[in-house]
Amino acid sequence: MTNLFSIEYITIFTSFALLVLGLWGIISQKNIFKIIISFSIVNTSIHLLLVSLAYIRNRTAPIIDSAVDRVNAAEKVVDPVPHALVLTAIVIGIGITALMLSYAFTMYKQHKTLDINQYKSLKW
Amino acid sequence: MIYSIIVLILSLIMLVMALVAIHHKSLQIAVIASGIISLFASVVYIFLAAPDVAITEASIGSALTVIIFFYVLNKIRHSDAKE
Amino acid sequence: MLRNSLRVIIIAALGWILFQVYSGYSSRDELNELAGYYATEGLSEVGAANLVTSVVVTYRGLDTLGEVTILFLTALIIGLMLKAEHRGDRTRLRESSEFLVTASHVLLPVIFMVGVYIFINGHLTPGGGFQGGAILASTLILMLLSFTNSKISHKVLEITESVSGISFIVLGILGVILAGGFLDNKILPLGEFGKLFSAGAIPVIYSFIGLKVGAELSTIILEFNQIQGTDDKSL
């Protein structure tokens, strides 16, 4: 039970809850802006999940300085590979958000509404 | 132990902000709430021993994304006011 | 009504699955083999104190190249999609207050310097090209807010972006010719650990990545800023 109160358990639970909330927002909202906001929430939750999977208790950041021994660094630092993945994923995330926003703006200009049910040009 | 309590409080605020972002009527408040989620996530990354990710999330997720949202929202509000 | 209950069922099922995953999770005590290799051998092979930097720039350099390319394509597509919004006269914006203009004369060089510091020291301290590039892009936001009616040219951003991109690829190919493989950092001497000029070519490569990311993010912000400024008659 003391295990469950450790940092990575709390953050993994938070990221799952954020994922569920974001997906609920994506499928229940009608406003296209709300859908984009929900997408960015899902994005953040995935980043949080990856970083908390990399965490190991009682270890420090993957930077070798006076606090971390050079010889047995593998027993002192957390996993650096998911950090590198999340680093690039955040930068791609802003690109995706910007792309969705420009698309939403174009749609708004054509249809004069933000309601996604009114966008009938892609329906068949 | 004290770290766990801080992370727990931050997580609760993040979840409440996610609910606000999804269900609030005003788009401005929803955008700001999603920015707050990113900001608090970047504080949590510091506790998870990931300072690189924390810097990136704080500068990109909570600043640049919100700015881009507000540019588009401002334009839409302007054209609404004209009609 | 039927649709709504379907949504609730889908979300509840997903939440149940995720809860099962959560309750089955047990935290680990040691690094896996790959990360252990990076942590022990990375120091002597690459020479960067920040292990994340050595993974991003050297071990996974191709991924970074692809990522920067994706960002470039995104900026290009956004430019194409929003091109139609840019015609029409720019509305005259309200002059920003004197406090802001004076303060931004002081703050702009400082913020720019912080960004450059972050991506030059990327191999020693937390930070690197992506973070520094984002801070450079936020310099542009402060510029747009304080000097409202001045024009910012796309040309400078384009030239910065393409020159740093080409230099990045040239450095990668030099790695193939002079050292072990694409984006190998041993084309320059590894130097003394912990100094600014160490870790081979990593500071140079990360500076180019930082300039490129900063220019691309600035381009995206500028496109969105220009739709806000134009007075389109069709709307």
Added chain:
Amino acid sequence: MEYLKIAGAFITLGGSLFILFASIGLLRMPDIYNRIQAGTKASTLGTLLTLLGIGLIHTDWLLKIMMLIIFVLISNPVSSHILGRAAHYARMPISDRTEVDELEEDTNIVSQEREEEK
């Protein structure tokens, strides 16, 4: 050396108290302008004291902390000035107990100019 650390800890505690007062002010003040005022003054002082205390605890960081203090001292008041100005232009409601509104003439002139342009 120990005395310096103890003094740094007390200064940091004072700084966090000021930040607590700032957040109480944010909750208790009647309108947006008073809130900005409470938030800015108290939180700037709180941040400066916290940074100074950390600088006294770790004396080798003192140079970087001085630069941070200068940066916060410039950027925090300017940002809240901009927030207040934007709120005034957006016609946010002013509390009844406010007696002097120096910016009122300025806003009226600007809105008249806008209507003439139309």
